[in-house]
Amino acid sequence: MGSARMRRGWGDECACRAGAYLGRSLVVGMAVLLLRRIPRGSRRDAFPGAYSIIWLVLIAQNVLAQVVTGPLLGPRASWIEVSFSFFYLTLFLTSAVIIFHYQFVKVRSGQG
Numbered sequence: 001m002g003s004a005r006m007r008r009g010w011g012d013e014c015a016c017r018a019g020a021y022l023g024r025s026l027v028v029g030m031a032v033l034l035l036r037r038i039p040r041g042s043r044r045d046a047f048p049g050a051y052s053i054i055w056l057v058l059i060a061q062n063v064l065a066q067v068v069t070g071p072l073l074g075p076r077a078s079w080i081e082v083s084f085s086f087f088y089l090t091l092f093l094t095s096a097v098i099i100f101h102y103q104f105v106k107v108r109s110g111q112g
Contacts, residue, residue, distance in 0.1 A: 019067045022060055029053075051103050058099065062092040 033053070047053070065088040070081040 019064055022064050022067075026057065026060055029057075051099075054099055058092065058095055062088060 033047070066085060069084045069088065071077045072082055072085055
């Protein structure tokens with residue numbers, strides 16, 4: 001009959017490991033950003049690389065979401081997983097448009 005427990009294949013273990021490393025790097029990166037000391041009277045930009053950092057975070061979150069969702073092709077793929085992958089891709093594109101528009105307006109108004 002077989003075992004009642006599901007066995008995880010090597011691909012799942014590798015994907016979970018990659019997701020864990022990606023999650024840890026996001027946490028460490030945020031800690032580095034938040035623990036920087038900025039003088040209170042400073043008029044300079046507190047986060048000069050914020051635009052590139054938000055893009056890196058957005059891409060990392062989308063990669064993590066795709067890894068967690070599961071395979072899109074193959075014998076273990078299901079339509080629910082594919083629909084969630086499309087949903088995460090739609091969220092990524094929507095966030096990308098909002099971030100790009102915000103930066104465009106900021107640069108155009110002379111703040112950036």
